Amino acid sequence: MTTQKLTAEQSQSALDELNTDLSTCWEIIDGKLAKVFKFKDFQQAFGFMTMCALYAEKQDHHPEWSNVYNKVAVQLITHDVSGLSEKDFNLAKKMEEFAAFG
């Protein structure tokens, strides 16, 4: 199945849904779906990253992310379509699930 690039309207709609469902705060910054997750400590933060990494590898859709101690800053984009796709919103939802495990 070909990955479809979402239009600005579709992205906004998916973003609204993501934030409503989860009471979280994802933003679209420079065309990327972005959020900073904050955890208790490094162990929790890296545990989260590990869950995300295994999932991302399986999906073959990987985050851009940085980590400083208890914070993980995530940016999602679908390079194949040079923009956002459902893959990004799907990964964002999974990340919320993984973060809730902490």
Added chain:
Amino acid sequence: MTTQKLTAEQSQSALDELNTDLSTCWEIIDGKLAKVFKFKDFQQAFGFMTMCALYAEKQDHHPEWSNVYNKVAVQLITHDVSGLSEKDFNLAKKMEEFAAFG
């Protein structure tokens, strides 16, 4: 044991030693010990990060780092001394060891 802040001369000396021993290319950028590691793929990159994370947690000395697919950009600093310490150079050496496993 108190962590000592290295002087500029001591940092340069430690950097030279690090780069000579390992034929690697660490730099001091904005007061942080920095390098970008490049791997075959995400699996290798995150495997490297996992080894580093376990070691860092044990040492209670954590990297600042970001990852995009097969690249891991690392920045090391010792916040307790607002500068570089032996902990950073020690972690850098370990990271080289872990990167060599790939």
